Amino acid sequence: MSAALVLLWCVAALLAIGFLAIALIRLSATTRVVYMASFVVCATAFTVALTHLIGKATSASTLVLPLGLPWLGANFRLDMLSALFLVVVNLGGAAASLYGLGYGRHETAPARVLPFFPAFLAAMNLVVLADDAYTFLLSWEFMSLSSWALVMSHHREQDNTRAGYIYLVMASFGTLALLLAFGLLASPSGDYGFAMIRAGTPAPWISGLVLGLILLGAGSKAGLVPLHVWLPLAHPAAPSHVSALMSGVMTKVAVYGFIRIVFDLLGPPAWWWSTVVLTLGGATAVLGVLYALMQHDLKRLLAYHTVENIGIIFIGLGLALAFEANGLAAAAALALTAALFHVFNHALFKSLLFFGAGAVLTATGERDMERLGGLIHRMPLTAFAFLAGSVAISALPPLNGFVSEWLTFQAILISPELPQWGLRLLVPAVGAMLALSAALAAACFVKAFGITFLGRCRSPAAERAQEVDRFSLATMFAFVALCLLAGIFPGFIIDAMAPVTQALVGARMPAQAAVPWLSIVPIAEARSSYNGLLVFLFIVSSATFAAVAIHRLASRKVRRAPAWDCGFPDPNPATQYTAGSFAQPIRRVFGPQVFLAREQVSMPPPGDTRPARLRVQLRDLVWDTLYAPIEGFIGLAADWLNVLQFLTIRRYLTLVFVALVALLLVLALWR
Amino acid sequence: MEHLAFDVAHMLAGGMVLVSFMLLYQDRMYGLLNVFALHALVLSLSVAWEALVQGAPHLYITAAIALIVKAIIIPLALRRIVQRLNIHRTVETVVGIGPTMLAGIGLVALSMALMLQVTAEADALARQDIAFALSVILLGLLMMVSRRNAVGQVVGLMSIENGLILAAAGAKGMPLVVEISVAFSVLVAFMVIGIFLFRIRERFDTVDLHALDSFRGDRQ
Secondary structure, three states: OHHHHHHHHHHHHHHHHHHHHHHHHOOOOOOHHHHHHHHHEEEEHHHHHHHHHOOOOOEEEEEEEEEOOOOOOEEEEEEEHHHHHHHEEEEEEEEHHHHHHHHHHHHHOOHOOHHHHHHHHHHHHHHHHEEEHHHHHHHHHHHHHHHHHHHHHOOOOOOOHHHHHHHHHHHHHHHHHHHHHHHHHOOOOOOOOOOHHHHHOOOHHHHHHHHHHHHHHHHHHHHOOOOOOHHHHHHHHHHHHHHHHHHHHHHHHHHHHHHHHHHOOOOOHHHHHHHHHHHHHHHHHHHHHHHHHHOOOHHHHHHHHHHHHHHEEEEEEHHHHHHHHHOHHHHHHHHHHHHHHHHHHHHHHHHHHHHHHHHHHHHHOOHHHHHOOOOOHHHHHHHHHHHHHHHHHHHEEEOOHHHHHHHHHHHHHHHHOOOOOOHHHHHHHHHHHHHHHHHHHHHHHHHHHHHHHHOOOOHHHOOOOOOHHHHHHHHHHHHHHHHHHHHHHHHHHHHHHHHHHHHHHOOOOOOOOOOOHOOOOOOOOOOEEEOOHHHHHHHHHHHHHHHHHHHHHHOOOOOOOOOOOOOOOOHHHHOOHHHHHHHHHHHHHHHHHOOOEEEEOOOOOOOOOOEEEEEEEOHHHHHHHHHHHHHHHHHHHHHHHHHHHHHOHHHHHHHHHHHHHHHHHHHHHHO | HHHHHHHHHHHHHHHHHHHHHHOOOOOEHHHHHHHHHHHHHHHHHHHHHHHHOOOOOOHHHHHHHHHHHHHHHHHHHHHHHHHOOOOOOOOOEEOOOOHHHHHHHHHHHHHHHHHHHHHHOOOHHHHHHHHHHHHHHHHHHHHHHEOOHHHHHHHHHHHHHHHHHHHHHHOOOOOOEEEEEEEEOOOHHHHHHHHHHHHHHHHHHHOOOHHHOOOOOOOO
């Protein structure tokens, strides 16, 4: 049985689980059965895809089913790129299912989650497997709709319906853009199979147009600024393990769509494409993290970080385009590997962080950081896992986030070899933005972890928190281990990605298995190398040494004392540093330009005992300048066209008649 | 023989356009119904001629349906409705007869210019037939638009349908012509019966379409 066939059986099994969930929804055991079965199927698919990737199968595994368009059928193909993304999708899917075994028990409306969860997993697998435009778009839309149903599962909560509505509008808009793109790609022969599209070379203006449409279509799903507006609304609205899937995995499927079309189907790139992708990527990275810093809702903060990380991935992809267009294949392979590595890493640590946020939500019922705090004493294991995820996403060695961002920087450092002056100036600027976003991300996670887990409890709910169930903990610790392993043995992952870059840009990074002491060398030993294991051992040994030295030489006692309180011992936890106060310095720096921030202090007159109040107003520039005018225009047009609802029958007939005559006239004059 | 076949077909199809023009300037209810019966009669002749020329016996069925249903039964039924409901004997038009006729001439010119251009490869008989058929359809639409009266609009719709059947019969080897004509006849019969059963006059006291508009529930 070919690998593609096994994977399709997995998809069929997932769909069957969805139907089973509908049938058995009244039984209390259904939650466990559904998540267990999804876990088994995803683990199987993960193994198959990984075997295909590691085994370096020489030929792609294809399959045609007699579904869909009659003359085309439904084509599926498993090549290196789809194998890599299937690994990511099914790893995230298996983890979310395992986490759901514990988390799903607290679900208030399981009938709204259980049927759609396996369907969503099946849809993501199908998108990655699709080998013709029809199947791709159908699966893409299926993915959008099933995730929309999951977003709407708690539809009675405030703002969730609005989130679902905006998500639905943006998803349909994205699919429309992709539909037009495929229409342009398939125009000469009218064949929608990827094999035929790959064989043709479209005219330059057509490929430029297609690139723009793909950026709209895949970019809106991935969360590129300014198409990101739905993402921070929709991702947190779903149940936490689904948020992890949407943020960690579905955005990656969108990245897959971009890579598949731009690198694989569209033919050789022009150098100016990379300027668009790089600019968008840089802006997305910086704006995403700035928005994240302003958030006090834990899950929304994580969702904005997804926007930032998508920016980092697109910076890598833009660099790969620039190098490929100029024939620097080795450099293109480096940049593409960095982007793909970050895809994998982000799927790991963003899922981990959402699992942690879900654990906090289960334990306290709170997402607002201002009402959390002190959880490290009550949930020590969750706190450790969340800390590990924060370190990874802040790109600190020795965890995995550092490796991929370091590789991206290595690719940026090759940019002087590019012949175009525009790119030579742009790439360092984008590099500066990447560095800025990395630093701000670290600040943001100091805030997220510090306010949520450290200090004293800010609400009774946080005081009553208890450690979560063992399934959730097992999932989180499995991902912590994966983050660490990917961080200290990155060479294996880079080597696993080599066939993907070989197929897409015609080159691969140097084989890392041959490098001694598990170092990684992106270009040459003389330029740069990194050894995660060494860093890890150094950190562990120096920390151990310092701890031992302090305890041996200074004092053996563990002393608990009140934290320094500026001399005002106040029992009220509201006097602690808050999330808002943590973000204030950065808000002061970037606020006036990026958020049009306005701070207002209202002082009561002397003698009045009311407290003084500080009001901060932030505005979303993207929403104000881009979406609000569109919304206003659509509203106006709708009002204007509303008259058409109330015409007489004869006037409707006249409209039809005039339209018909006008079309005939156009035909008569145009021919 | 070849020449004669073409000329007769041409004459009959042209005759339909002529009768369509006659429909346009009728301002009496009975006159309108009589001219419509004539329209259907010419259609049935035309289809019968096509059947003879093309050697397609199934088209005789279409011709018979056109003759029996549309030239005899429906005009008689409409006449009964008009008598029973005691409708005004005049047909109110929206635009004057003169401008309507001018617009009709323009429409015929448009359909000729367009169809002769578009169907350059088809054989001459089909080309002429389709061009005439489009003219009949457009004139029927014009009639529906320019009448305020429900009976006038039904007649307009039926003349559109006659045009469609003319086109279908003229295109050689077009499948399902008979079925289409049967389906259309049933549709039109239902509409006529519908008007009769609804007894618009009893409910609304008029057959004028303006009266219907005021009963629409969705107006706010």
